[in-house]
Amino acid sequence: MIKLKVNDKSVEYNGDPNQPLLWYLRDDLKLTGTKYGCGIGACGACTVHMNGSPVRSCSLPMAALGSSSIRTIEGLSSNVGKEVQQTWKELDVVQCGYCQSGQIMSATALLESNPKPSSTDIDNAMQGNICRCATYQRIRQAIGQTAKKLEG
Amino acid sequence: MYHLLQHHQQATASSADNTKTEITALSTTRRGFIKTISAGSGVFMLGCGVAPSLSQAAAAATPDLSSLVFNAFLKITPDNRVIVSIKHLDKGQGVTTGLTTIVADELGASWQQMDWEFAPADAKRYNNLYWGQSQGTGGSTSIANSWDQLRNTGASAREMFIQAATKKWQVEVGNITVKDGIVSDGKHSATLGELAAEAAKQSVPKEPKLKKTADLQLIGKDIPRKDSPEKVNGSAIYTQDIHLPGMLTALVLFPPKLRGKLISVDDKEAKKMPGVVDVVKIPRGVAVVAENFWTAKKARDTLQAKWDLSASESRGTDQLKQALTNATKQKNHVITTRGDAATTIAKDDIKGQVIEAEYHLPYMAHAAMEPMNCVVQVTDNGAEYWFGSQAPTIDQSQTAEILGISPDKVIIHTHYAGGSFGRRACPDDYVLDALHIAKNIKGRPVKMVWTREDDMQNCRFRPMSAHAIKAKVSTSGELLAWQHNAAAQPILRGTPFGGMIQGPVDPTVYEGISDLAYDFENFEVRATEFESPISTLWWRSVGHSSNAFVVETFVDQLARAAKVDPLSFRRKMLSKEPRWLGVLNLAAEKANWGKKLPKGTAQGIAVHKAMGSWVAQVAEVTVSGKDIRVNHVTCAIDCGIVINPDIVKAQMEGSIGFALGAIFGEEITLKEGHVEQKNFDSYTPLRMNQMPEVDVYMVDSTERPSGVGEPGVPPLTPAVANAVFAITGKPVTQLPIKLV
Structure with a gap:
């Protein structure tokens, strides 16, 4: 099980560890502000913050997240x-x-x-x-x- | 599609006056607006008996459809919101703001109370007035075709509010104003919302009086975009973002080459995967339908398919280039001719210098940021779509034909499109793929999504083209003759737009060449349609995107041969063309044309007319070694009356950035018929560090509004290439520019 924070809320993930973060955000959490553009980290449409740093969520498998804190456009509050x-x-x-x-x-x-x-x-x-x-x-x-x- | 605009203009003798006449005629022959207060809601709707948000079926049930030809564009709610129905697709060009502005200004509403919604697909009420009975967005026509329609809408409503106020307050018509959303006679006042119910009871004026230019409050001002807030906080809904109850996601396995046909597929693995609902064969491939994207993607990757590629292209880029070159050497169809160009060039006793050039342009992909996608549900009675439809009534009628139902049973809900650049106005393509999948999945909506690779590999490309030109410049530096031979794949032929081809050759092959504005004596343009199984489509500014490059860089070669400054050379030949000269002079003046620049840096200039608007650009370029840097672009546009200067600027900035990609490396190449580019690692749109500073200037005008979304594209590549020519002394005849 992967435990992480998305926009300050704790969430647990039991699905395919290879699923990229982008599709977890979009299909599971319905956070559709983060977009799919290329799937290879080449266009930046899927950029979210992971522990405060920009990452391309289309190329980041869930297994690589550890217990990260993810922030999407919907949770941008700084x-x-x-x-x-x-x-x-x-x-x-x-x-x-x-x-x-x-x-x-x-x-x-x-x-x-x-x-x-x-x-x-x-x-x-x-x-x-x-x-x-x-x-x-x-x-x-x-x-x-x-x-x-x-x-x- | 923009050809429909061109033909429309031709049909009306290309004159603004005639365009006016036609639109006025439409206004006077219509049966007048129908107005209604929908039961219980108290909503004032000017236009027709059904709100645009109601279903197509309800619209079809309205007894007198002829009265719906015009105007289902405006409703006003009791809570004082003024809502404009937008019949065009927003794909970034700002129509939701621009069209809303026109109604607001004529009505006298305040900008704050204005709102908008996308109109449903309906060829009768929401047709593009330049396209006959067809609704759609393209050819930079949104503002131009809506101008009278929406001014009349606003002005009619204003008069009805004034009538209502005179009756309510027992005062004279002349004393009443409608301004900033308030109806007032000095003593009494009411908001539009408060008076909406009474206003709706008034008779609709047959000839509403439009405001004088001096009285316009919003048109011509930098009104903030209505779509900014939701596009900035991530809440704007694109097709990709639609989630409906029970919705499934589908990915399609396409053949490795365009026009490949499925022989067989092994889908055993895919069907076993949890979350996979079905695997269905469709005319263009095999679709995996699953509970979400990731499952569909994984399952698609397990499919083993065999394809028949015998109908596909088998040549590579070099072979196609050679074949296109050969095609320009043939005695092709004469498109236009005046004087005797061939003899003037051939005869030695006509003194002068002969200049010859061969040009090549590559296939280009639209590569909109949102890859193609479509949500559709097929029911027992019809079909319902949710997507960014650019030609909704074509999508509607093609769907109806496939399902064997009437078009009114096909409902289309339009959503924002994440770019298009022409890609989403495409019959027989991704929309029908989605439909063929959904036909097999009854009772649940299906979202078909393309990956970037699907989008790139199955793009319909801007055609590859070749040009052979010969010209003669006299010893005194005048252009005597120009002989042009163009070859490119057609765009319109074999599509629902084929009827727009009037001569032997698709006009997209030669537009922007045959109508060259330069004044010289001997001119001949020949052209031919090149054949390939590769699919083609309009790419922002269509044929102009290639042809302006060819024409305007060749003009610089001629100017060099004539030993005349490129600006002076153009000015002299445009002396009878005030609107061409207007933008040319404005751009040159603002760019300080001819200013002293360091070695390795130069200016280049180009001017072109497309989609009814004139644009000139001056590019300042630095070449160091093989590197090209575009430092600055000065752009001047004449698009008639400007609705929103800031949006015009944005479109010019965007067009310049879009076109610059073609200079720096964007191109689609083929290897044995396979498209070599798959994603943004190999197909390379412009990035931040390549973007020049851009200044935009607009010619003051009282002419009717014309296109803005596309005309900024054509002059950019020649302006940059001409600067490179000025620096290196070597003419640029191919894109992208590869310095050796």
């Missing part, structure tokens, strides 16, 4: 996370929106570990998240603006 979402709305970053949960989880993890990222830091941290609508310019702006807001 100041940084809330501020990131707010700036995302102010700049109307989204287009189709499908990748944006993953973008926001990656951006939040970046700002939580690096409150003043340079543009190279932003590019590096966000390079694993594809946005086919190419909202990259606004993502870059939103991360920069959020950093400024949090500083002030």
Whole structure:
């Protein structure tokens, strides 16, 4: 049995240990904000936080989770996370929106570990998240603006 | 699909005036709006006798369908919400905000009280006015075809509220205003919700008076997107996210090549697996139906299938390239001709320099972030769908045909689509796969999902193409003649859109070439349809996405031969084309065209018209060794009246990023007919670190709104390639750009 926390709630898992976390979140817990995009950790749409760090849930088998604490877009509650979402709305970053949960989880993890990222830091941290609508310019702006807001 | 727009425009002599005439005619011949207060709910609905949220069956039961041709677009609830029915699919382009804005402004509602819902599939009430009796989203037509329809909706409702207020308050019509959602005569006032029931009793104006431009409050402003909040907190529901009671998940094992046919399958292992409900054969493959994704995926991986691939493509990319090149050397159909290009180029006594070029463009995949998927339940009476349908009434009628029922028995609930770029407007494809599975699973809805690999391998690609061009530039630097020969697979032929092919060749092969706006004397365009079993489809901006690259990079080759600056060379040949010049000059001015740049960095410019809009872009590019970096793109668009400038900007930024992938490495290649790319490790859309800074400018205009979603794509690749040409001195004639 795998015991873990998802969005601060304790859950127990008895299913196939090879099932990726993504499908446990989406099909079992009905937390559908985390998206499937590629299944090989190449697009970032499935990004969640595992013990505070961004991970690609599509490529993370349940067996590898130990007693981790998982946070999804639905449970994003930190100041940084809330501020990131707010700036995302102010700049109307989204287009189709499908990748944006993953973008926001990656951006939040970046700002939580690096409150003043340079543009190279932003590019590096966000390079694993594809946005086919190419909202990259606004993502870059939103991360920069959020950093400024949090500083002030 | 956008051809329907083009043909519509052709049918009306390509003139805005005629378009107006046609729409006015529709307005005056309609039998007027029907209004109703639905029993007990107190909901005011302008338009038809059924709320858009009611089922298709109820709509069909309404006695007089002719009165439903226009307008089931607006309802107002007693709690003062104004709800607009959105007949188009939102796949990121912002229609839920844009279309809602048009109604809100004419009505005089406040933005806060506005809401929206997707309309059901209904070719009579919700058809795209550029497509005849068909509902759908494509060709960047959503705003353009809805403009009059939704202004009339808002304006009619406003007049009905004014009528209601005059009666209630016993005052003169002229003293009443409707503004920010408040109906007022100075003394009395009421919200729209409070007056909705009385307003609904008024007669519907035959010719509602539209607001003057100066009185518009919302149109032209940066209104925040209505879909932002739910797309930012993860609560927006895409097809992938739908969970219905009893719903099963299906994955399909497809043949290893497009058009392969199943010979046999061993499904013993799969059927034994707990959670697997069934394994069913469908026309295009074998589907595993299970309780959830992971079970379906594991079971699918155990299937052992034999395929007949005799109808599939067996050539590789190099062979196809050669075959396409050969096709451009044939005496193909003449698409357009003026003067005598061949003689002008061939005759030595006409002095000048002859420039020749061969171009090649690869297959491209849409690769929307949400792979194709569809939820459907087949019942004894019909079928019910939940998905991001881009051509709902085609999906509806194809379903009806397969099930042998009438189209009104097919209900489609539209949901957000996680991108499309043309992919979801696709007859005979993923929707029917889902239907064939669901036919076998009675009583339970089925969600068919494609993995990324399924999506990439079974994509219908932007066609590969080749072009051979010859031109002559006079000794004084003028373009004398242009002879063009294009070969590409068709997109429309053999599909429900085949009727749009008017000449011998599918227009997607030569659009953006045959209608070249440059003014010169001798021009000949020939074209041919290339054949391959590979499936093709429109890819954001369709033929323009390839053809603008070809045309606009060749223009730079000509300018170089003429020893004229590329901007001046274009300006001179566009002197009679004010809207072309408008964007060209705006982009050049804002980019400070010709500014001094360090060695290895240069600007490139391109201009193109697609989907009724003009776009010019200036790219500033740095080449170091084999690396290309696009630093900055300045973009100017003329799309007529702008509904929401920020959304237009977003679409230009997105189009530029989308198109840039084609410069840096996105391409589909074949090996003995097998698609070599399977996922984002080998098919490589643009990533964050490759995105340039983008500035967008809009030409002030009082012309009717035209397309925005696609026209930003075509000029990007030539603008970048022209900058690379300026740096390296070597013309770019293929994409992606591979510097050696």
